[in-house]
Amino acid sequence: MSDKAAAMSGKTAVMSGKTIICRCEDVTLDDVHCSFELGYATVEEVKRYTGLGTGPCQGKECMVLAARLIVSVAHLGGAPATVAPFTARPPLESAPLAIFVAAAGDDEDPAR
Amino acid sequence: MTVIRFEGDELEAHPDDNVAVALYRAGVRTLSRSIKYHRPRGIFCLAGHCGACLMRIDGQPNVKACRTPCRDGLVVERQNAFPSADLDALAAADFFFPRGMDHHTLMTGNRALNVVMQKVVRQIGGLGRLPDQPVATLPAPRRRHVEVVVVGAGPAGLAAATALGRAGRQVLLVDEQDRPGGSYLADPRFGLAAADRAVQCARAAGAEILRDAAVLAWYPEDAPATGAPPGLLAVHVHGQGLLRLTAERYLYATGAYDQNALFADNDRPGVLAARAVGRLLVQHGIVAGRRPVVLGAGPYARALAEALQGAGAEVIRVDGVATRILAARGRSWVNGIEVLDPGGAKPRRISCDMVVVAALPAPASELPRQHGAGVTLRPEAGGFACIVGGTGEAARGVWACGDVTGFVGPAAAAWQGTAVGEAVARTFVDQP
Numbered sequence: 001m002s003d004k005a006a007a008m009s010g011k012t013a014v015m016s017g018k019t020i021i022c023r024c025e026d027v028t029l030d031d032v033h034c035s036f037e038l039g040y041a042t043v044e045e046v047k048r049y050t051g052l053g054t055g056p057c058q059g060k061e062c063m064v065l066a067a068r069l070i071v072s073v074a075h076l077g078g079a080p081a082t083v084a085p086f087t088a089r090p091p092l093e094s095a096p097l098a099i100f101v102a103a104a105g106d107d108e109d110p111a112r
Numbered sequence: 113m114t115v116i117r118f119e120g121d122e123l124e125a126h127p128d129d130n131v132a133v134a135l136y137r138a139g140v141r142t143l144s145r146s147i148k149y150h151r152p153r154g155i156f157c158l159a160g161h162c163g164a165c166l167m168r169i170d171g172q173p174n175v176k177a178c179r180t181p182c183r184d185g186l187v188v189e190r191q192n193a194f195p196s197a198d199l200d201a202l203a204a205a206d207f208f209f210p211r212g213m214d215h216h217t218l219m220t221g222n223r224a225l226n227v228v229m230q231k232v233v234r235q236i237g238g239l240g241r242l243p244d245q246p247v248a249t250l251p252a253p254r255r256r257h258v259e260v261v262v263v264g265a266g267p268a269g270l271a272a273a274t275a276l277g278r279a280g281r282q283v284l285l286v287d288e289q290d291r292p293g294g295s296y297l298a299d300p301r302f303g304l305a306a307a308d309r310a311v312q313c314a315r316a317a318g319a320e321i322l323r324d325a326a327v328l329a330w331y332p333e334d335a336p337a338t339g340a341p342p343g344l345l346a347v348h349v350h351g352q353g354l355l356r357l358t359a360e361r362y363l364y365a366t367g368a369y370d371q372n373a374l375f376a377d378n379d380r381p382g383v384l385a386a387r388a389v390g391r392l393l394v395q396h397g398i399v400a401g402r403r404p405v406v407l408g409a410g411p412y413a414r415a416l417a418e419a420l421q422g423a424g425a426e427v428i429r430v431d432g433v434a435t436r437i438l439a440a441r442g443r444s445w446v447n448g449i450e451v452l453d454p455g456g457a458k459p460r461r462i463s464c465d466m467v468v469v470a471a472l473p474a475p476a477s478e479l480p481r482q483h484g485a486g487v488t489l490r491p492e493a494g495g496f497a498c499i500v501g502g503t504g505e506a507a508r509g510v511w512a513c514g515d516v517t518g519f520v521g522p523a524a525a526a527w528q529g530t531a532v533g534e535a536v537a538r539t540f541v542d543q544p
Contacts, residue, residue, distance in 0.1 A: 064495035090329030
């Protein structure tokens with residue numbers, strides 16, 4: 001068993017129920033480990049594979065947890081500085097669509 | 113007393129409570145069900161960041177209960193559950209998929225069956241139903257330009273705005289909460305008095321505070337009204353329309369988000385962030401839990417444990433490192449945890465009525481990142497911390513201070529805020 005596989009095999013030894021890493025999208029710790037096993041081991045790839053960080057909170061709760069797991073499990077303690085966050089897409093907060101609809105007609109900016 | 117309507121019942125609420133706190137006070141523990149497995153969801157961060165308290169409020173789906181003030185006749189319902197959030201039949205999904213559902217492998221070989229499956233999954237999954245009524249009148253958008261915009265009215269932002277105001281600059285302080293003060297309001301070592309003092313200082317210095325205003329994004333390509341350089345902040349002012357905000361200088365004091373710990377059933381209602389428990393205590397006078405476990409050795413662990421103890425709770429501390437937490441127990445609310453002691457062979461059960469997660473909060477660096485700031489993963493500072501120079505400059509025309517540059521806590525954040533606010537004020541003199 002490789003070091004990486006050994007590190008991963010301990011993941012559910014004492015766990016019983018689901019360990020939720022992303023509350024918004026119900027992404028579990030197992031889902032993230034599964035993504036690592038398939039070779040998706042950057043924050044952006046884990047997001048795309050598991051859907052983590054794509055819910056109402058946009059990763060405020062799960063992105064750093066995923067990054068920490070990447071450092072400790074997937075990179076086996078590699079340098080944290082090499083781990084990049086996923087793109088921070090707008091809007092950062094949920095908002096009613098009506099406010100954008102109302103602003104759409106107002107877009108003929110004098111500067112354009 | 114204010115009276116709100118919760119699923120047909122009238123419910124009395126303190127006028128200062130938001131909907132999440134009012135429901136908690138009234139003993140409502142399950143606020144919603146989760147998107148996929150229909151697991152019960154209760155309050156976690158109470159700061160509008162975690163997405164665990166989305167409810168249907170006045171016919172609008174997915175409204176954050178912790179960001180909605182109570183008013184007479186407000187209609188509050190739970191969503192994503194059948195027949196009810198307390199006893200949700202759809203939670204069978206959680207039971208039938210103990211190892212989780214991987215949507216990559218759910219596809220069947222049969223095209224017709226896939227169509228049926230998609231319909232079923234759409235019924236089970238998803239977040240809320242469309243609003244009852246179409247929008248009657250669109251909220252009018254506005255534009256505004258100021259000298260300096262400070263995002264976040266916590267310890268750092270309030271101190272920075274005070275320094276800028278005293279230096280004679282026009283400052284607009286934008287904050288997403290209904291009450292300015294940020295982490296002062298969640299920390300029993302500081303509390304309401306410290307928050308109000310800092311707010312008074314900022315106002316006395318001439319700073320304007322815009323509350324209930326969430327900054328949605330920095331749009332670099334959008335043009336402001338006048339000939340100013342491109343780029344603007346899109347701000348959603350609660351109950352109003354979109355505000356397109358521009359400034360000569362931008363200062364981000366966005367703070368940090370509360371984080372959860374990883375253990376089985378860590379999403380169970382009753383597992384709360386330390387600062388949420390602090391908010392309940394400091395802001396609302398609620399001692400959450402008679403026998404709480406304070407989990408972790410984060411910056412709020414000791415202060416919260418002492419404050420809860422002082423308020424009469426029987427506090428149990430678990431550091432989470434030497435003694436590891438394995439699982440939470442309880443169905444709709446925690447009633448215990450399983451831990452493994454150092455060298456222990458068998459898990460030990462501790463009964464409790466709350467788990468207070470005192471993890472290191474993670475810097476809220478998305479907004480400065482959109483605005484050109486760099487970040488680096490610093491686990492010891494809570495996460496992706498904004499990289500700043502000696503005077504807090506993060507990019508051209510962009511500054512950051514406080515927890516967003518790496519967690520420092522309220523006292524150091526306020527000190528940084530003053531220093532960075534003064535530095536930003538000097539740039540107006542240096543480069544007129």
